Amino acid sequence: MTDVNLKDTDWQLVINQITDEVKPLLQHGKVADYIPELANVDSNSFGISVSLLDGREYTCGDAQMKFSVQSISKVFSLTKAFSILQDDLWKRVGKEPSGNPFNSLIQLENENGKPRNPFINAGAIVVADCVVSHTEDSLNTIINFIRELAGNKDIKMNHAMFRSEKAFGHRNAALAHFMKSYGNIESDVDEVLDFYFGHCSLSMSCEDVSRAFLFLANHGIHPISKRRYLTASQAKRINSLLLTCGTYDAAGDFAFRVGLPGKSGVGGGIAAIIPGLLSICVWSPGLDKHGNSLTGVKALELFTTKTGISIF
Ligand code: GLN
Secondary structure (H helix, E strand, C coil), X not given: CCCXXXXXXXXXXXXXXXXXXXXXXXXXXXXXXXXXXXXXXXXXXXXXXXXXXXXXXXXXXXXXXXXXXXXXXXXXHHHHHHHHHHHHHHHCCXXXXXXXXXXXXXXXXXXXXXXXXXXXXXXXXXXXXXXXXXXXXXXXXXXXXXXXXXXXXXXXXXXXXXXXXHHHCHHHHHHHHHHHHCCCCCCCHHHHHHHHHHHHCEEECHHHHHHHCHHHHCCCXXXXXXXXXXXXXXXXXXXXXXXXXXXXXXXXXXXXXXXXXXXXXXXXXEEEEECCCEEEEEECCEECCCCCEHHHHHHHHHHHHHHCCCCC
């Protein structure tokens, strides 16, 4: 990063070029439909938003359009749980890549109900349980927390998405009940699942998401409000987990191509950060076979390639 002259980087030009270059890819991804409501989206959409720590923001394409954040929201619930439970959290959820799809049940029995990491669904459900067990009115607490991070009071849950997730969330229910049988879920399973489905069903724009991730690029402190959400060490740990586990069984390929800590969601969004500099969110609903936005990954790869900036 040191041999790049940041002053010379024309951020707007870079993201305009990327938006142009990725257009032919938009048709190649497949919109998720295992949650039926997710399929109600225009697969041609593409948005990109860059938020710099100094307050500058650059957007292109459908950056203001709301999309379903899905697993990106796991980062916010993890932040909440980590700040509440501190290192005790790691007694209940691991820190290793799973090498398996995000909704897999396969490792849980061999590993006694302790999920590999907080970003696969099983891990995020344990994290959800931690938040539910330690906060009043948990869903509103997390929604308000996310609104504060994004600086946008209008962030809301999509109720049709929530109902769709709940009606078709059999795998997540199986994961939660299975972990309950190992004693790794403390609260009522339905309450935990409602919280989990609730935060996954939030609608946010690229602009909202990139702003909400700024604190992770700034050692746990939001650069605008100056509020501290995590210690510098905790922010480092979350970023490390994003690099190794944030894009599931494609985390190796993502790290290789993009070179940034990032978190994807099956709604087609991907958020990533460059420590000390910026956060970025891309959105395009067509997914690759791992459940990551096909065009989104390419756009991030182009971003680090064109600017010459990554964490390496
Ligand atoms: N809510 C989704 C699920 O539980 C989140 C998955 C994702 O975005 N990868 O299946």
